[in-house]
Amino acid sequence: MALYSEVFPPDFGLSKGALPVRVIPRRSGRPTMPGRFPTKKGTLDSLRGETNLEMDGFGHFEVNPRCRLMAAQPHRLHFEEHVPGRGTKIRTYVPDLAIRMDDGRVAVVDFKLAKYAMLPKWKARADVLTRCYADRGAVFSTVTSDVLRIEPRASNVRVMLQRRPWHMDAEAEAAVDAAIAILGLPATVAAIAAKAALSQPHPHTDRAFSRIVEMAILGLVTLELDKRLGPGTVVGSAPARAPLP
Incomplete structure (x- = not known):
């Protein structure tokens, strides 16, 4: 004591x-x-x-x-x-x-x-x-x-x-969801981004790509990671949406 x-x-x-x-x-x-x-x-x-x-x-x-x-x-x-x-x-x-x-x-x-x-x-x-x-x-x-x-x-x-605010981009969310609904999955990041046709306010950024990564983190889609992550990465359907821990 x-x-x-x-x-x-x-x-x-x-x-x-x-x-x-x-x-x-x-x-x-x-x-x-x-x-x-x-x-x-x-x-x-x-x-x-x-x-x-x-x-x-x-x-x-x-x-x-x-x-x-x-x-x-x-x-x-x-x-x-x-x-x-x-x-x-x-x-x-x-x-x-x-x-x-x-x-x-x-x-x-x-x-x-x-x-x-x-x-x-x-x-x-x-x-x-x-x-x-x-x-x-x-x-x-x-x-x-x-x-x-x-x-x-x-x-x-x-x-x-959990330690930094999640940046919400409602326009990107709606555009990417619509692009995936039209194209179906699997589809490449480049194809989804082209269909989403989002404006890019900053160079070297891609709002559609950011939304796709967010979706993968949330378990909404899968990403093919046997090659370098980029425009050619294949986005697939998630087998089931797992709840966040």
Whole structure:
């Protein structure tokens, strides 16, 4: 049980220009290279990550519209922990990330490989950290690799769409649906786009193509992916519409 805890700095390190409290070396003994993650939501212009998993995690929250501000290695939590048979020990913990949400709440995150997050030692430590941060009105969470690296990729896209607004193009939706009704399936992306005859407000974009990909994500059609995705890709009928998870 945590008997005492203190956070320094008291604002959890979530102020513009705040520096990390722990410096990550250029090289470490881990089989992964540290790196920097450019961000528009950071207390600095980039976040320093010790592992690829951490930088994947930074991206996970960068696209989350509820995240307003984030900082890596942002503060130190000092806490007194009771150790059975050994009395109490003063521990120091530096989280991977702190986040200020759009409702003003603070979330503190540790990124862990799923296999390590399941270890009893970490579960016990996470329970202590959860109580310590709750005492200060913050939420502590372990975000694991199986959340950040969902496969297949269609599942990744679904997770991404939960964190950013879906761009609705009602005209493209109606035009592509009508084109498919006329042509029938299977048909190529190029044939459907030609029949839809949509205007393109920006170069290098195709509203019909975007709608077809959205339909594939939703399980309304299938895409032939044994070749590079493009105008010649064959669009097929979905065997059954699966509900989104």
